[in-house]
Amino acid sequence: MPNAGFKSTRSKISQKISNQSKSELNPDDILMTSGAAGALNVILHSIINEGEEVIIFKPFFPEYKFYVDNHGGKSLFCDFKEDFTPSIDNLKSLISSKTKALILNSPNNPTGVSYPEKILIDICQVVSEAEAKFNSDIFIISDEPYRYLEYEDSNQPFIFDLHKNGIIASSFSKDLSIAGERIGFVALGEKIKDKELIIDALNFSNRTLGFVNAPALGQRLVENSINALADINKYKTKRDYFYSELINFGYEIVRPTGGFYLFPKSPINDIEFTNLLKKEKILVVPGTGFGAPGYFRISYSVDDSVIENSLDGFKKVIKSFKT
């Protein structure tokens, strides 16, 4: 098998993306990877030179910092607005001649919020202007394992339809509910700069970082279930119920549109607040680690009974701050 993976698997994925996007991909534009985490490391190893900068949008998946560090890059963090979309003004101030890439994550972990198309277009415009100004190429890496776990039919655009140097990192862990199998992919747009060179670099990186290739059984699995999707109505029902209950208790939450997270505001320091929840046997994650102090993350990818049994605890803790 080539380091890129089985051609038959890559063919299925390139067809699916070609059908859904405005781009025409072929199997060589796809590299099968050890999940989205593997995809991101392979991409960053391939494009970053020592000291180049990568802009990450807050709130962010905490591993991004390590991934950038692994390959000698430097992370910069872009602020967010109340609705969890990026501050375009802050992005403008961060982008420079040192910027090599941006990492987008929509639908987002930890917020569950998707960036509206308008925001994606604004981001791409800032990037294009910077490319022109600094005579550089800036890659927008869209990490999108939750693309098909969207509840509002947003049909999020494909990044390479909006920006020439767009790269997708994705995974089947959520689509097929197979977390742990480590199967994902990189997809390049048809017009990306130095495409052949990037494909060679991705293959080389996949091999020499020790991934070698994506697990063969996982590749066969996704090849044969390319259009399958976990029952997202189950997630949607959980979201609707859990969100409504927490709002009723007095929590302030931006309503998530995808994924399986809620990211409420914390009435006090988020680490202190999550410790209070822990005393009620509720495990949630402080926002500080996501670059968003003052919030906390709840995962609702759990049994209904777990959600139901947590409600009294959530109610009790917030009531003590709402008198």
Added chain:
Amino acid sequence: MPNAGFKSTRSKISQKISNQSKSELNPDDILMTSGAAGALNVILHSIINEGEEVIIFKPFFPEYKFYVDNHGGKSLFCDFKEDFTPSIDNLKSLISSKTKALILNSPNNPTGVSYPEKILIDICQVVSEAEAKFNSDIFIISDEPYRYLEYEDSNQPFIFDLHKNGIIASSFSKDLSIAGERIGFVALGEKIKDKELIIDALNFSNRTLGFVNAPALGQRLVENSINALADINKYKTKRDYFYSELINFGYEIVRPTGGFYLFPKSPINDIEFTNLLKKEKILVVPGTGFGAPGYFRISYSVDDSVIENSLDGFKKVIKSFKT
């Protein structure tokens, strides 16, 4: 699943090693990885600080250099003797206060030769003396995907029975003939320095390098076939036949004892010689890339018909140099 993998799988592997070695391992001494390549990267990321040195024995698997580079280490290469065992004198001259680790590979790719126990003991003695002299800890990493593909019942000792700071990196690709599934492991000896700290570092590295965990299906597979082994008699028959034929043609070869490689001497520059073989439609790899110019590698992990059909070409090319 913890980043280290399923406890049930780790338990089976630790039991197997405990039964075969002089050490008593428990499941927490095992970390399931994405093959031996993943294991080596996870180990090197966990133990190397920027600029520390790793000694690699020639002839070597070429990827080792990249693995060491990935984590800021510097590779040094130890010379070999005519029988493909390491030059202990050269090892003594290379080892220093900067040495953090050695990478051993026995049975060896590309030579197919196993290091005799006496050589392993000599290496360990040099390392122990250096540890005492420099008041340091030096890890010996034994990369041994071919351990169970031994034809001479050598019963190679386990590295942590010979050296306290011994670490095994291995894979099931060869044992079970499942190359491509990316399933392997790290095993630590019971007396390794700062064991808890190293286990934490291995778990962290497995996660943040983007491996996250070893593929779940692969873990289940090896858990349920822990004592299975590909039919090594098939390999042995191929080795015996191929080796005898080539020797008869006039090739000079150290007789391999394991794996599925032959590493003959080249009568001229190895790159030129392999190009002559290529004209006979025979694909072999020049020794230069393995740190051993003047040799070339043949893989006999192919159908018998491929071996048989190659013989005329091998004969023709060597005859032109043996008049």
